[in-house]
Amino acid sequence: MMSQRRYELSDFEWSVIAPLLPNKPRGVARVHDRRVLNGIYWRLRTGSPWADIPERYGPYTTCYNRFVRWGKLGVWDRLFDAVSKAYAGKVQMVDSSSIRVHQHGGNAKKGVRTTPALPLGTTLEAAAWGARVAG
Secondary structure (H helix, E strand, O other): OOOOOOOOOOHHHHHHHHHHOOOOOOOOOOOOHHHHHHHHHHHHHHOOOHHHOOHHHOOHHHHHHHHHHHHHHOHHHHHHHHHHHHOOOOOOOOOHHHOOOOOOOOOOOOOOOOOOOOOOOOOOOHHHHOOOOOO
16 A cells, blocks of 8 residues: 555545556566556646656656557546546546636737837837947
8 A cells, every 4th residue: 555645546546447457568567557647647737747757656757658658548538437437426627628717818819919018117219228329
């Protein structure tokens, strides 16, 4: 049993997920799936680069490769469906489709570029910057 840390799977979640994971042993012994999953979840929840995954989760390249491979195989969809069913609809997820933009961020016209305003008292005239003006 692993100690529960922030961003890690609970024992209940692991019991739901473990039977659904691909199990094709290759030449080299695999890093424990729960450890790798915790590393992937840590990265996704913190927004950190893959290389910043803590060493306790194994090599970051393993986490990244498994994340990509399982995405292509549809493993993530099966895992999310199983966990959602296990929680019987008591899990809520937030994505960009359910977040409303702040009132001050939603009024810009699309495709219009605006130049940032200069600070008060700033001018672009050469003389104001100590440059010699040709006379």
